[in-house]
Amino acid sequence: MNTVINTIFGRAIINIDGYYQITSSKEGNYGKKLHRLIWENVWGNLPKGWIVHHLDGDETNNCILNLYGMPEHLHLSIHNKGKNHPMWGKKGKDNPRYGKTHSEETRRKISESRNRMGFFNVWKEKNKKCKQGVIYRYAYYDENNHRKRISSTDIKKLEEKVKSKGLKWLKFEDMGSD
Numbered sequence: 001m002n003t004v005i006n007t008i009f010g011r012a013i014i015n016i017d018g019y020y021q022i023t024s025s026k027e028g029n030y031g032k033k034l035h036r037l038i039w040e041n042v043w044g045n046l047p048k049g050w051i052v053h054h055l056d057g058d059e060t061n062n063c064i065l066n067l068y069g070m071p072e073h074l075h076l077s078i079h080n081k082g083k084n085h086p087m088w089g090k091k092g093k094d095n096p097r098y099g100k101t102h103s104e105e106t107r108r109k110i111s112e113s114r115n116r117m118g119f120f121n122v123w124k125e126k127n128k129k130c131k132q133g134v135i136y137r138y139a140y141y142d143e144n145n146h147r148k149r150i151s152s153t154d155i156k157k158l159e160e161k162v163k164s165k166g167l168k169w170l171k172f173e174d175m176g177s178d
Contacts, residue, residue, distance in 0.1 A: 009037045018059040035062045039069060051075050122158070138162050 010024035020034035127135040152158035
């Protein structure tokens, strides 16, 4: 198979990822991927955060009927399901996350090192919209395992908000080691 082709966008060669990429500079397309140039030539510029997907999964098939513009987050969900997921079939020592679960003590140490407030899950951020220039945040996960935050410009008010939701408000010295 010939991996170098001449197109209206310039000379293209199959790159390390398997896509045709423009290698000539005289047309002003150097380094651009051919499938994106073809799609934009027909349909116009892609919105920010969008990519061009190959419907049949063949990165060298750049027929316009095989190209589909879509938001990047949807594209990732297509390629990270089932057998396409990078961890598919990897169990035990084949999985790069094998043995990487942190103990409660380790999580506490990590949290302490990232946090100078003295409270678990609390940090201070600079914020120009606040009169005093900082805001305090508390992070937690809800019942659906979605990350949530509670914010306040006052640490005492933040503590009240956290406790009113039934969440734990712990100082590092109260946590101890299990």
